[in-house]
Amino acid sequence: MKQRILLLLMFAFVLTGCDWKFWQEDTATPEAPGTFAAKMPVVVSPAKLDTLTIFIYASGTLFASRKADILSETSGRISEVFIEEDRIVNEDEVIAQIDIDELFLEEKRLNLEKDKALGELSAWKAMDDSIDEEQLKIRTGLKEIEIELEKLRLQIERAQIKAPFTGTITDFNLEKGMYVSTGSKIASIYDLRNLNVDVRILESEITRIEIGQPAVIQFPGRKGKLYYGRIESIAPFIDRSSRTCRVRVRLVNDGYLREGMYAEVKIGTKRHADKILIPKDALLVRDGRKLVFAAEEGKAKWQYVETGLENNALLEITDGVLPDQQIIIDGHFSLSHDANIEVTEVIPYEKFRDRF
DSSP: OHHHHHHHHHHHHHHHHHHHHHHHHHHHOOOSSSOOOOOOEEEEEEEEEEEEEEEEEEEEEEEEEEEEEEEOOSSSEEEEOOOOOOOOOTEEETEEEOOHHHOOOOOOOHHHHHHHHHHHHHHHHOOOOOOHHHHHHHTTTTTHHHHHHHHHHHHHHTTEESSSSEEESSSSOOOOOOOOOOOOOOEEEEEEEEEEEEEEEETGGGOOOOOOOOEEOOOOTTOOEEEEEEEEEEEEESSSTTTTTEEEEEEESOOOTTTTTTTEEEEEEEEEEEEEEEGGGGOEEEETTEEEEEEEETTTEEEEOOOEEOSEEEEEEEEETTOOOEEEEOOTTTTTTTTEEEEEEEEHHHHHOOOO
């Protein structure tokens, strides 16, 4: 009996083992022929034959090319106000009028005195036409009256408060009926059409700066917007404490810039034409040798290079890269030669050339 049970158990074990093997073979995933290599995502930018500009970087504060306080040149009560705060006015535009009624009355009185003096002068000449006319003017008081009239006309003219140049009026708080005295401040005026930035350049770099050189200016308040200007002036001395020289950059306002804005400036010094240039981000160093990867037909091609000049964004390649090759600038740190790649973005060369 025991032998029969033992035989049955052994038979069941064999059957169970066969079923397990069959299940394993049925559910196993067959190996795909060959090997599968994942495509590495990369970003590329073309190499270009272009001019490389070397820059000096500095910063400063924006200020108006011209500004002034407008002062009253005579005293009196304000009879008319023609402008408002922060308005742009033209050169010689009247911004306020001081009352001149009393001046007109004085002018009438002097004109009467003048007529009397002229009559007296004519009578003297009728008696003796050889008398010097200038002496007669003094004798009759006409000379003094003419001087007084000239002074009065000057007062009447100065009663018109005018803009000394085209600009924006600020600090203007005049009201009709206010009394102003001679020399009192009426307003401030800023010419914001042309603006300046004063920057400090190191003594070691000032010899690379010349009047007329181009400059690129960027303002944190106008991110993404670049302004273009030129060197307007260079101070004739070096500051002894900072060992720097003041350089003034002139630029044109587009209507958005205000005095006092912080400015970042880069000044183009030397220009090197006909250079093969790539973004600096593309360069790798392996085993002490410089190299880049070029993207060609879905493959990463390892290329040893020799480099030359550079600025903050671009690098000159003297050997190893041809113009218009698509050079990998991101996703290339772990690449190997002939690795499968997928270009996910092409960044224009100009974006690096114009990088601040």
